[in-house]
Each structure stands twice: as structure tokens, then as C-alpha cells.
Amino acid sequence: MAEQxxxxxxxxxxxxxxxxxxxxxxxxxxxxxxxxxxxxIAHAKMLSKVGLITEDEEVSIxxxxxxxxxxxxxxxxxxxxxxxxxxMVVEAELIxxxxxxxxxxxxARSRNDQVALDLALWIRQSSxxxxxxxxxxxxxxxEMAGRSTEIVMPSYTHMQRAQPIVAAAExxxxxxxxxxxxxxxxxxxxxxxxxxxxxxxxxxAGSSMPTDSAxxxxxxxxxxPPVSSIEQTACRDQAxxxxxxxSMAAMHxxxxxxxWVIYSSTEFSFIKIxxxxxxxxSMMPQKRNPDMLELIRGRCGCVYGxxxxxxxxxxxxxxxxxxxxxxxxxxxxxxxxxxxxxxxxAAAIVSTANFVKENIEPTLDRGFLDATSLAEYxxxxxxxxxxxxxxxxxxxxxxxxxxxxxxxxxxxxxFVVAATSRGxxxxxxxxxxxECLGAANVVKRxxxxxxxxxxxxxxxxxxxxxxxxxxxxxxxxxxxEMG
Ligand code: ARG
Numbered sequence: 001m002a003e004q005x006x007x008x009x010x011x012x013x014x015x016x017x018x019x020x021x022x023x024x025x026x027x028x029x030x031x032x033x034x035x036x037x038x039x040x041i042a043h044a045k046m047l048s049k050v051g052l053i054t055e056d057e058e059v060s061i062x063x064x065x066x067x068x069x070x071x072x073x074x075x076x077x078x079x080x081x082x083x084x085x086x087x088m089v090v091e092a093e094l095i096x097x098x099x100x101x102x103x104x105x106x107x108a109r110s111r112n113d114q115v116a117l118d119l120a121l122w123i124r125q126s127s128x129x130x131x132x133x134x135x136x137x138x139x140x141x142x143e144m145a146g147r148s149t150e151i152v153m154p155s156y157t158h159m160q161r162a163q164p165i166v167a168a169a170e171x172x173x174x175x176x177x178x179x180x181x182x183x184x185x186x187x188x189x190x191x192x193x194x195x196x197x198x199x200x201x202x203x204x205a206g207s208s209m210p211t212d213s214a215x216x217x218x219x220x221x222x223x224x225p226p227v228s229s230i231e232q233t234a235c236r237d238q239a240x241x242x243x244x245x246x247s248m249a250a251m252h253x254x255x256x257x258x259x260w261v262i263y264s265s266t267e268f269s270f271i272k273i274x275x276x277x278x279x280x281x282s283m284m285p286q287k288r289n290p291d292m293l294e295l296i297r298g299r300c301g302c303v304y305g306x307x308x309x310x311x312x313x314x315x316x317x318x319x320x321x322x323x324x325x326x327x328x329x330x331x332x333x334x335x336x337x338x339x340x341x342x343x344x345x346a347a348a349i350v351s352t353a354n355f356v357k358e359n360i361e362p363t364l365d366r367g368f369l370d371a372t373s374l375a376e377y378x379x380x381x382x383x384x385x386x387x388x389x390x391x392x393x394x395x396x397x398x399x400x401x402x403x404x405x406x407x408x409x410x411x412x413x414x415f416v417v418a419a420t421s422r423g424x425x426x427x428x429x430x431x432x433x434x435e436c437l438g439a440a441n442v443v444k445r446x447x448x449x450x451x452x453x454x455x456x457x458x459x460x461x462x463x464x465x466x467x468x469x470x471x472x473x474x475x476x477x478x479x480x481e482m483g
Contacts, residue, residue, distance in 0.1 A: 006088060025326050026079045029086045031333060033072040035121040036086050036114065037065045039199055042219040043109055050210050057101035064098040086118070087111045108207035109199070112233040112321040116198035119328065121220065123242050126336055127189035133343040134182035134249060135468060138175045140350040142464045145171035149461070152439045153270065153360045154369055155452065161367030164439035167355040169452035172460055174256050179467070181249040188238070188245040197222035201229035204320045233321045236314055239328050243307040246339045253346050254300035257293040260353070264290050269359040274352035292349060296342045306335035364439040365406045368396050373445065374407055377436040381428040383419060391418045408437040
């Protein structure tokens with residue numbers, strides 16, 4: 001027989017079975033049992049400190065809660081839907097086990113501040129887990145960069161051939177995005193504006209009991225007690241910040257996935273994904289499809305949906321707690337699980353993927369990738385960049401007219417004539433012009449900070465190795481030290 005609900009006295013009939021199933025959240029918020037118990041232990045310590053329960057009662061409550069936590073971990077706690085949520089299940093279980101002292105635990109507390117606290121603690125820890133996983137992805141990309149330092153490839157803007165780059169630089173570009181995602185997730189664990197404990201807010205207005213919520217805040221490592229009991233039970237900003245951080249990470253992964261779907265096509269063949277991360281077709285025997293990448297790209301849509309869902313839920317809510325907010329957990333857990341599995345999959349794919357030098361390098365003579373390098377060479381010969389741009393533009397057109405594939409096929413005189421015909425002094429142009437032509441030469445000449453080759457790239461690679469050795473953020477734990 002199910003226990004009576006803690007609030008049953010006011011209601012004249014038992015909750016309808018349909019309504020009970022409709023309203024419950026224990027089927028998913030049981031995931032918060034550790035946070036809920038940590039919050040209850042802190043609350044019990046505070047109640048004892050201010051004399052609202054005795055020390056013996058505190059000891060018995062804490063011992064009971066710890067055993068419940070162990071039983072939860074061992075899957076031994078029945079998730080009784082008639083108890084609605086994790087807060088009621090833990091309380092009912094404690095009352096069943098230790099009796100009267102447990103009936104005092106909810107003094108000056110409501111499920112409204114309890115759930116806000118549990119969620120804050122969960123976000124603090126989980127956002128760090130995502131950050132760590134994103135660091136693994138960064139490490140995989142830096143390692144791939146390390147294996148790609150001898151490969152020159154085209155870069156693209158507008159998906160048209162742009163300038164030559166070292167393939168390693170493209171790996172580091174992705175790495176930079178995911179490192180920022182990791183940092184964004186780690187900071188979402190703490191409210192950017194405030195990191196105050198919700199516990200002590202009660203249902204909405206606080207309590208007339210002589211509580212010490214600053215002590216609770218300290219035990220649970222918040223900056224301070226609630227600043228506004230009304231706001232802190234009504235607010236889901238931190239959950240939204242985490243959803244936004246997850247959406248950004250999902251968006252970046254989707255871009256990487258899209259890029260590699262293109263690169264692994266027959267038309268490009270720039271990247272080889274390990275066979276174990278491809279699938280075949282049920283009908284076409286020759287197929288080798290990048291389904292895992294496609295699902296990473298597709299699931300980004302689900303994470304955006306989760307961000308939109310919670311934003312939309314919050315938009316219509318009057319201040320104070322409203323039950324609509326219960327959906328926050330279903331949404332946040334789903335987005336977290338999706339992103340965690342996508343990051344793990346992406347890191348595995350990256351760690352076994354390689355650029356295919358033999359397919360990329362023969363294509364480098366297409367698209368006049370060295371045109372910008374030639375314009376910069378002319379600048380070193382004291383020709384204004386705008387004029388140099390026009391000279392090279394006309395040379396590219398000339399090559400196309402003559403059926404030449406590359407600027408390097410022109411003679412020194414051709415460069416001089418083109419310069420002179422644009423009113424520039426071409427007299428300084430010599431044989432050294434060929435040193436700036438050809439993709440392999442071009443990438444060696446890059447000097448600007450963050451450039452995709454040359455010394456800047458070597459430095460970037462070395463810097464990334466150093467950066468990724470450091471652990472992500474501060475290790476978070478919600479265990480309360482027993483004093
Ligand atoms: N299960 C609820 C939630 O997740 C807890 C708070 C319910 N409070 C209430 N007064 N009905 O939001």
C-alpha cells in the first residue's frame with residue numbers, strides 16, 4: 001500500500017490514477033537523489049544548529065539519509081509514483097525508516113526551494129562533466145593536428161577555393177571552438193551574475209522560523225543565502241544558460257559533422273573516417289556512409305529544441321513557482337544526454353580519422369590558391385596592395401584564357417608586363433616570384449598571428465599541447481563533509 005502523500009490532509013479524495021501519472025516526475029527526477037540528499041543533510045545540520053531539531057535528531061536524520069543514498073545507488077528504492085517526485089520519495093522513505101525526527105526535516109522548507117537547489121547542484125556538476133568531455137574532443141583534434149602537419153590543403157570561403165593551409169590548422173580551428181564551448185559549459189555551472197543558494201526561500205515568501213540559510217549556503221558551497229525568496233524559486237536562468245551552452249556545443253559539432261560529411265564524399269575524398277564509424281546500405285553494396293556524423297548533425301536540432309522548449313515554458317510564467325517548471329528537468333537531462341553522447345562519438349571519430357594527402361595534394365593546382373600570396377609578394381616590391389590585387393586578378397584571367405592551370409606557369413616577363421600595364425613599377429619583380437607561388441611554398445610564408453601555416457601554426461600547436469594538459473575547472477563534489 002502506497003504511503004499517504006505529505007499534503008493529502010487538505011484534499012478530500014485520492015488523486016485520480018490518470019492525474020497521478022500525469023503529474024509525477026519521479027520517473028526522471030530520481031536522477032537527482034544525490035543532490036536532494038545533500039541538500040537535506042545541509043538543511044538538517046542547519047535545523048540542529050539553530051535549535052529547531054536536537055543533535056540526536058540530526059544524527060538520526062543524516063544517518064537515515066546516507067543509507068537511503070546507498071540504497072538509491074544500489075537501485076533498491078522503489079520509485080513510487082504516488083509520491084510524485086524525488087523530494088517526496090526521499091522524505092517518505094526517511095519517515096518509514098526513522099519515524100518522528102524525519103517529520104521535522106521539512107521545517108522552513110518547500111519542494112519549491114528544494115527543487116531549485118537540487119537543479120543548481122546538478123548543473124554545477126554536470127556542466128563540468130560536459131566540459132571535461134569537450135576537452136577530450138579538443139585533445140583528439142590536437143592529436144589529429146599533430147598527424148596533419150605535413151599535409152597542405154585548400155581552405156574555402158563561400159565554399160570556393162581560397163588560400164592554401166596546413167591541414168593541422170583546420171583541426172586547431174575546430175579545437176578552438178570546442179575549447180570555448182568547454183569554458184562556456186564550465187561557467188554555466190555557476191550563475192554568471194549570482195551564485196546564491198535557493199534553499200531557505202521556502203515556497204515563495206521565506207519562513208518565520210529562525211533559520212540560518214547562510215550556513216546552508218556555506219555547506220553547499222554557494223556564495224550566499226537567497227537574495228530574493230520569490231525570485232529564486234521562480235527562476236530557471238541557470239538551466240537556460242546550460243541549455244544555451246549545450247546548444248552552442250551541439251551547433252559546433254554539427255558544423256564539424258557537416259564539414260566531414262562533405263570531405264568524406266567521393267567528390268572530395270579529403271578525409272577518411274575509420275570503417276568502424278561508417279555504415280553500409282541495405283540495398284547498395286558499395287556504400288560506406290558517415291551515419292554517425294549525420295546523427296551528430298541531426299541531434300543538434302533536438303538540443304536547440306530543448307533550449308526553445310524551456311525558454312517558451314518560462315516566457316508565460318507569472319513570478320513565483322509554477323508547476324510548468326517541473327518540465328525543466330526532463331528537458332535539461334535530455335539535452336545533456338544528447339550532447340554527452342555526441343561529444344563522445346565525435347571524439348572517437350576524430351581520434352581515428354585522417355586527412356588523405358594523396359587525394360588532397362594533386363588538387364592543389366586548381367583554383368589559383370596562391371593568388372593572394374602573389375599579391376603580397378608584389379607589395380614587398382613596393383606596389384600598393386590594391387594595384388597588386390588588380391595585377392594578379394588580370395594574371396589569373398590571362399592564365400584561364402591561355403589554358404594555364406597555375407600562376408607558376410607564367411614567365412617573369414608576364415608578371416612585369418602585367419604590373420607595368422597597371423601603371424606600377426614592375427622592375428623589382430624577379431625569379432624570386434616563384435618562391436611565393438605553389439601551395440606548398442605559400443603555407444611556409446604565413447607570419448601573422450594565428451595564421452594557418454608557418455611559424456604561427458607551430459606555435460599554436462605547441463600552445464594547445466600546453467593548454468590541454470591543465471584540468472578543466474575545479475573538481476566539483478556535492479558530498480558534504482561531516483564535521
Ligand atoms: N516536482 C516538482 C518540480 O520538479 C517539485 C516542486 C513541486 N512543488 C509543488 N508545490 N507542487 O518542479
